[in-house]
Amino acid sequence: MKNRSKAIWAIAAANFRYLVPAYIVTGVFLLVGVYNLIASLTGLIDNNYVDIANYFYVFAVIAPIIIVSRNFKRVMYLNGSKHDFYFGCFLNYVIGAGSISLIDIIIFLIAKNTLGSTLVIWNLVDVFGWWEHGMVIAYVQQFSFLLLIEIFMHTLTSIQNRWYGWVMDIILAAILIVFIPISELRSLLVQFFNLIIFNQRISPQIFSCLFLSVLIYMLYLPILQRKKI
């Protein structure tokens, strides 16, 4: 009999290990962030500093693309199962969102305490209004949002080789193109982003992100089951 949990953890570990393109791209963004910090401190640019921590969001966007487009087949070719891949990836995204959120909070805290008096620090935790609720709540709010981003990217990448993937791309593009110019529709879009990001109430923001994450990942199950190798 298979030891499911061992296989799931092993797949999650492999997914983290073989994300070199995501690590490289995130690294490049971090270097840009370091330049931005040095330039702000030395007066080369104004004192608006985009916090390095923000660039870890890039990892949350790219990692799922690599996991789906590259790692999936490699796991299958080591006789891994789709079931274990499904739960292994979920583990990746929970750990990934948790780690990125933690790193972001720590870096932002350090930046605020060391550079806060000389620079205007722009961190998404602050911009989105989560920091007002305290460090721990901000961590949970950011975690929920990052989890939603990762799972959305994972599922969207998974359907790219199917007709409904293209339909989804068109729908997303249409939402951006049609909804933004028309004020009534734009307000719908604003309401949605207010719900999952700029929500002044903590619980609806967290639960809407977690609910959407679970819902999208449940929708991913039949997609994975139909996936050819």
Added chain:
Amino acid sequence: MIKLKNVSKHYGKSNAIDNISMNIDENKIYCLLGCNGAGKTTFLKMIAGHINPSAGEIEVNGNSVSTAKMPEDISFIDNRAKQFNTSLDKLVLMAARYDDRFDLEFALKMITKFHLNKDKKFGQLSFGMQIIFNTLLSLASNRQIVLLDEPLLGLDAIMRNKFYNLLNDSFEKNPKTIIISSHLIDEMTRSAGELLILDEGKLLFRSPISDIDEKAYSLIGTTEAVVPVLETLNVINVKTLGRHTTACVFDKHVPMADGISVQSVGLQEFFINLVGGDFDEE
């Protein structure tokens, strides 16, 4: 063990597999032969649940097979499969973690036997070595059914010899059903017990290999002498040149009239006769 009921697979207008129904028994090595494009890879992929048939049903141990229900009793690794680009010992360790049935000891032994450097990364291996590594991953999986797609591609005679030994070692240690697609027809008789021939998506022929040794032969003689004899025999192919006729037969030996000589037919010659190729073609 494996049941195919009226299975077809279409890609657009072309039929890769055309209405195949058959049973595959357990603990036997099958050799799957067919020309390029005969449907061998599609056949194996459907049994493994890597792709769905367009029509029909496949069952493995009584359970229906599809991409949603990939049988856990089957190991099929595409011979061109790209693995994670890490050292071979790490790859076999990963495979062992993904499935407790994986025989790590056997895999490491085979890595040594095939002179694969376990510290080398998968991407640094030659094409032939990559195929061998993928094959040994399948054989070490300890699953009831192992499907190998052209595992001998790109291997020299020495490596092929080692492959047959690997196959026999694996089968002796843990008897299982192995289906191997190959173009190296005569060599496969060393390991395979049964022959399956696909042609244009159809199952053209199926027989134990030992039967082919016994029943496949050719009759050579004058047309007047050979043609009447063929009426009662299972004739695979007939060629007439001038007044002489050569017929490839798959049937019991019968007493022959004077003027007809009987020659044994090798597996390769039998296959070429069966799929309609001209043996004398350049």
